[in-house]
Amino acid sequence: MFTEPVGIRAPTPADYAAFVRLFGYLETGDDIPTPKVWRDELALQSMVYVDEGEAVGYVYAQVLEGVGFVRHVALEPSRRGCGLGRALMHAVAGRMREAGVEQWRLNVKPDNAQALRLYQGLGMTMLFASVAMVRALLEAMRPNADPRKTFMQLVVEDASALASALGRAGARRHLDTVQLGGPLPSAPM
Numbered sequence: 001m002f003t004e005p006v007g008i009r010a011p012t013p014a015d016y017a018a019f020v021r022l023f024g025y026l027e028t029g030d031d032i033p034t035p036k037v038w039r040d041e042l043a044l045q046s047m048v049y050v051d052e053g054e055a056v057g058y059v060y061a062q063v064l065e066g067v068g069f070v071r072h073v074a075l076e077p078s079r080r081g082c083g084l085g086r087a088l089m090h091a092v093a094g095r096m097r098e099a100g101v102e103q104w105r106l107n108v109k110p111d112n113a114q115a116l117r118l119y120q121g122l123g124m125t126m127l128f129a130s131v132a133m134v135r136a137l138l139e140a141m142r143p144n145a146d147p148r149k150t151f152m153q154l155v156v157e158d159a160s161a162l163a164s165a166l167g168r169a170g171a172r173r174h175l176d177t178v179q180l181g182g183p184l185p186s187a188p189m
Helices: 013-024 035-045 084-098 113-121 137-141 160-168
Strands: 007-009 046-051 054-064 067-075 103-108 125-136 151-157 172-183
Touching (some): 013 054, 013 067, 035 046, 054 084, 067 084, 160 172
Parallel strands (some): 067 103
Antiparallel strands (some): 103 172, 125 151
16 A cells, blocks of 8 residues: 655645644634635645655745735644744745745744744744634625624734724624744755
8 A cells, every 4th residue: 555755745636634624723713614725715825744644744835916825723732833834834834935025924823832833943933912802794785684603804903992992892703813923044954
């Protein structure tokens, strides 16, 4: 029986189950993307770390207006601190360099000390703190709308007074993050 070697590769549709498992470790409260969204959007801009045939981590990143945005870095909890996150970050940095990107950014929970050390070790520094606020869009527009349906997410950067006002108006705090950024690191030796 063939066992896939250890390494980073492009995802396949068969990786969706691993993606779902790993996505849960992000603990963002966001809905799990559907298989179609995974296949048609996220997988096209992702890489997975495979060990003995099992996807144990992935990174999803985008390039927008010449800046690289790392959207997800997810690893099996038992595999954290072993260099897999660093390997995925260097792989995505290489892909970004090939696209002509010089700067990258990401959001991370402020209490995720292990991830903060990784990203800061790659040269990223804190740019700002933010909070994502969620309020049912239809509820805001029509009093009789079903609040479980359409939602609007608003990310408030460096504006605690605005976040407080939105909370008083019925928005709920969804996720606190800090945004880190900086120049792409040089290729690993």
